[in-house]
Amino acid sequence: MPIGFPKKSRRNIVRQSGDGAIAKPSTRVRLRPRADWHKRNFLTSVLIPSLFIKRAGDQAPRPPQFPKIREGEICITWIGHASFLVQTHEVNVLIDPNWSKWLKVIKRLKQPGFEIHHLPSIDFVLVTHAHFDHLDRRTLRRVAADQPIVVPMGVGNLVHDLGFHIVHELDYWQTVELGPLKISLTPCHHWGARFLADLHRDFGGFVIAANGRTIFHCGDSAYFPGFREIGDRYRIDIALLHGLSRTRRQNFDPDALRNFSPRL
Numbered sequence: 546m547p548i549g550f551p552k553k554s555r556r557n558i559v560r561q562s563g564d565g566a567i568a569k570p571s572t573r574v575r576l577r578p579r580a581d582w583h584k585r586n587f588l589t590s591v592l593i594p595s596l597f598i599k600r601a602g603d604q605a606p607r608p609p610q611f612p613k614i615r616e617g618e619i620c621i622t623w624i625g626h627a628s629f630l631v632q633t634h635e636v637n638v639l640i641d642p643n644w645s646k647w648l649k650v651i652k653r654l655k656q657p658g659f660e661i662h663h664l665p666s667i668d669f670v671l672v673t674h675a676h677f678d679h680l681d682r683r684t685l686r687r688v689a690a691d692q693p694i695v696v697p698m699g700v701g702n703l704v705h706d707l708g709f710h711i712v713h714e715l716d717y718w719q720t721v722e723l724g725p726l727k728i729s730l731t732p733c734h735h736w737g738a739r740f741l742a743d744l745h746r747d748f749g750g751f752v753i754a755a756n757g758r759t760i761f762h763c764g765d766s767a768y769f770p771g772f773r774e775i776g777d778r779y780r781i782d783i784a785l786l787h788g789l790s791r792t793r794r795q796n797f798d799p800d801a802l803r804n805f806s807p808r809l
């Protein structure tokens with residue numbers, strides 16, 4: 546049975562005017578199968594075994610005790626997978642929130658670190674890209690309380706009807722000021738299609754400038770030379786490097802991280 550979402554106007558999606566003439570170098574991962582793809586069977590080596598693995602982590606974790614944050618301080622809580630809570634003394638920001646236990650037929654193997662109802666009130670939500678493990682509509686609907694949400698270009702229509710006041714779609718290097726924060730979208734080395742044909746959706750990472758500190762969440766990026774440019778453009782104090790893509794296809798080279806930024 547189709548799920549009836551409230552039909553809300555898309556006029557709450559805003560884009561900044563940009564210089565459309567600037568060609569973006571492609572950072573999209575090519576998804577062509579490797580020559581040995583038929584030797585690896587996702588169904589029998591990953592999906593079916595996962596159904597018999599007990600999910601790790603507390604079933605009913607105790608409520609976290611968030612510290613009292615003073616002016617100039619930042620508190621970052623890793624909730625699980627790519628989900629982070631960033632707190633300043635003024636605002637609470639949630640990045641890629643996901644409390645679902647299943648991604649369609651794929652079982653989540655670790656519980657989130659705390660329950661969704663333990664969250665403090667959330668002022669802003671950021672979503673790095675449209676993949677199901679980063680953009681979870683069910684979680685976002687529970688988090689939405691008429692606050693703004695920030696997403697890459699082409700992702701707004703997936704979140705515009707969930708109860709957010711306004712959807713900011715950012716192009717690479719664009720910045721939106723939300724209260725005391727400056728939030729910028731950076732490129733990343735990944736891809737953004739939620740299904741097969743929606744290749745128009747962008748994908749990225751976020752730089753959050755708050756209280757004179759700069760926090761970087763790289764999205765789902767593999768290592769790529771763009772990290773150097775990100776490090777040149779922003780003075781990054783804290784980098785949240787989620788996973789740095791596990792697939793051989795994306796050529797993760799741990800040594801390359803040393804070149805991430807001369808200031809890190």
Ligand SMILES: [Zn+2]
Pocket residue numbers: 674676679735736765
């Ligand atoms: Zn992804």
